[in-house]
Amino acid sequence: MEVIRTISDLRRRLSTENETCCVPTMGNIHDGHLSLVKIGKERAPTVITTIFVNRLQFSQSDDFAHYPRTFDDDCEKLAVAGNDIVFCPDEDQMYPEPQLFFIDPPKVAKRLEGRFRPGHFRGVCTVVTKLFNVVQPQHAVFGKKDYQQLAIIRELTEQLALPINIVSAETVRAEDGLALSSRNRFLTETERSEAPRLRDTMNKIKTAILDGDRKYVAMEYAAGASLARYGWNVDYVVIRAQKGLRRPTEGESKLVVLGAATLGSTRLIDNLEINVE
Numbered sequence: 001m002e003v004i005r006t007i008s009d010l011r012r013r014l015s016t017e018n019e020t021c022c023v024p025t026m027g028n029i030h031d032g033h034l035s036l037v038k039i040g041k042e043r044a045p046t047v048i049t050t051i052f053v054n055r056l057q058f059s060q061s062d063d064f065a066h067y068p069r070t071f072d073d074d075c076e077k078l079a080v081a082g083n084d085i086v087f088c089p090d091e092d093q094m095y096p097e098p099q100l101f102f103i104d105p106p107k108v109a110k111r112l113e114g115r116f117r118p119g120h121f122r123g124v125c126t127v128v129t130k131l132f133n134v135v136q137p138q139h140a141v142f143g144k145k146d147y148q149q150l151a152i153i154r155e156l157t158e159q160l161a162l163p164i165n166i167v168s169a170e171t172v173r174a175e176d177g178l179a180l181s182s183r184n185r186f187l188t189e190t191e192r193s194e195a196p197r198l199r200d201t202m203n204k205i206k207t208a209i210l211d212g213d214r215k216y217v218a219m220e221y222a223a224g225a226s227l228a229r230y231g232w233n234v235d236y237v238v239i240r241a242q243k244g245l246r247r248p249t250e251g252e253s254k255l256v257v258l259g260a261a262t263l264g265s266t267r268l269i270d271n272l273e274i275n276v277e
């Protein structure tokens with residue numbers, strides 16, 4: 001597996017490739033990321049995983065400095081998974097000068113995660129566009145774990161007519177249902193055993209909806225209150241239409257439950273799609 005650190009080296013290396021797939025990450029690679037690489041390999045002969053902890057998408061409270069950086073370990077895992085190239089620019093490569101041009105996403109980016117992490121999606125859209133310009137892949141894979149991010153990047157790609165096929169990947173979960181995330185390592189033992197409750201709560205909503213319940217607001221409220229009783233600090237648990245992440249209209253059949261809540265000092269997010277027959 002090749003490791004490339006500069007934009008010029010990457011451009012030179014990719015100049016002879018016809019079809020590539022990009023897997024953008026911030027490192028701290030786990031099985032969730034490796035599943036993206038696997039999907040990438042099915043799409044294109046050359047997979048480029050990018051590792052760049054993007055300062056622009058962190059607000060102060062998100063703590064850019066504490067984001068786990070595990071480069072050697074990441075490379076080992078990526079090589080085993082069959083990844084071809086790791087592109088790991090430093091800040092001087094990606095932001096040689098302070099970034100003054102931004103991709104400003106529409107209203108959907110102000111809701112849900114955007115409400116609790118102002119400016120987050122502006123930072124994500126800006127760096128993803130820049131990475132796309134650098135790598136110029138035909139395909140790019142993003143996990144459904146960051147459901148809102150995936151939706152926004154799809155729209156960004158469409159609206160800016162970027163010739164890139166955005167591929168989504170199912171969330172990879174631990175045996176007890178907890179979605180894999182770089183943040184899970186910050187959970188204490190007790191918190192780790194409590195953590196699957198977020199997913200369980202969403203599953204209950206799914207069962208209720210599939211059983212015919214349509215009192216969405218009441219279900220959202222009950223889910224939040226139930227998590228709070230177990231010590232969670234709930235930002236939101238909401239039922240939305242998969243498309244546009246707006247409130248569902250009557251008869252809407254493609255739904256998604258989205259949730260974000262903090263356990264101790266670790267904020268977890270998760271989601272669950274519901275397709276009503």
Ligand code: PAF
Pocket residue numbers: 024025026052054057124127128146149
């Ligand atoms: O999902 C992530 O890890 C990041 O938001 C991304 C897409 C790599 C942009 O920095």
